[in-house]
Amino acid sequence: MTTYLGAEDLDALLEDAGVEVTLGSTTVKALRDERGVDMLDPTTAPIAGTEIVFVIRRGALAGLVEGATLVSEGTTYEVRKVAPVDDGAFVRAACKVSP
Amino acid sequence: MTQREQILAQVGALLNGAGKPGGVPVAVRTRSTALNAENDLPAITYYPAVDRVREVHGRAGEGVPAGYNPNLPVVRALDVDVECVAAGDGASPGDKLVDDLAAWVVAALVPADWSGLALGVAEVQTEFLYEVRERPVVLARVTMRIHYTTRAGDLAART
Numbered sequence: 001m002t003t004y005l006g007a008e009d010l011d012a013l014l015e016d017a018g019v020e021v022t023l024g025s026t027t028v029k030a031l032r033d034e035r036g037v038d039m040l041d042p043t044t045a046p047i048a049g050t051e052i053v054f055v056i057r058r059g060a061l062a063g064l065v066e067g068a069t070l071v072s073e074g075t076t077y078e079v080r081k082v083a084p085v086d087d088g089a090f091v092r093a094a095c096k097v098s099p
Numbered sequence: 100m101t102q103r104e105q106i107l108a109q110v111g112a113l114l115n116g117a118g119k120p121g122g123v124p125v126a127v128r129t130r131s132t133a134l135n136a137e138n139d140l141p142a143i144t145y146y147p148a149v150d151r152v153r154e155v156h157g158r159a160g161e162g163v164p165a166g167y168n169p170n171l172p173v174v175r176a177l178d179v180d181v182e183c184v185a186a187g188d189g190a191s192p193g194d195k196l197v198d199d200l201a202a203w204v205v206a207a208l209v210p211a212d213w214s215g216l217a218l219g220v221a222e223v224q225t226e227f228l229y230e231v232r233e234r235p236v237v238l239a240r241v242t243m244r245i246h247y248t249t250r251a252g253d254l255a256a257r258t
Contacts, residue, residue, distance in 0.1 A: 037232055039136060039230045039232060039236050040184070040228050040236060040238045041228075042134075042182050042184070042238060043146065043180065043182070044129050044130045044144055044146050044182075045130035045131060046133045046134075047133065047134045047135075047136050047184060047236060047238075048133045049136040049137075049230070049232040049234075049236060050136070050137070050232060050233040051232045051233065052233050080231060096232065096233055096235065097234055099188045
């Protein structure tokens, strides 16, 4: 089994500050990150959007791929992109709100 | 006031005038504040993009560019960009949503009575831009070309 430097600290952080994220029948803790982004670069004024990312332990959610459906705090999301964070102990799942 | 300013005022009047379909937002000129993707869409913004001198009537002295004679009439082509922005519903990227807005821009400006302010108005192109974050947002940039006349040295004179 692969071990990651400092993974225990991140597990503790997830436990303390994480939110519950469910994919199918599996629920885990994840860090929810939300930041403002300028979208589409219009000529006169920016469009202020929001990027929502869940940081999840790698392998914790089977089926966490682009197009998967996540539920967290009553909101349903569709995963847009999954990418490893730093050494790969965790992944970032960028999401859009599902209709 | 320049002919260009009068044309831009007319663009705003036509985009927000009679016949505007329900659901089409008020068109705003040259925004200086951000649009919030969550709360402010759909939106329409128009602004002058490029104004080209297309033609100079008459002849200037040999070796002197015609435009240096301030009294010669010139035909100009003003490109006005109209940006229509909408948020998709999650299932759709939103291009169908902005299509109605872009169609209104063309319908409002091309067949309109410009009362001599413009020689003619035509759509040059419509460019679609996409981005997905928390929700999909699409922008349709409609470029409208408006031909009009001024004097070479007096943008307020219609000739």
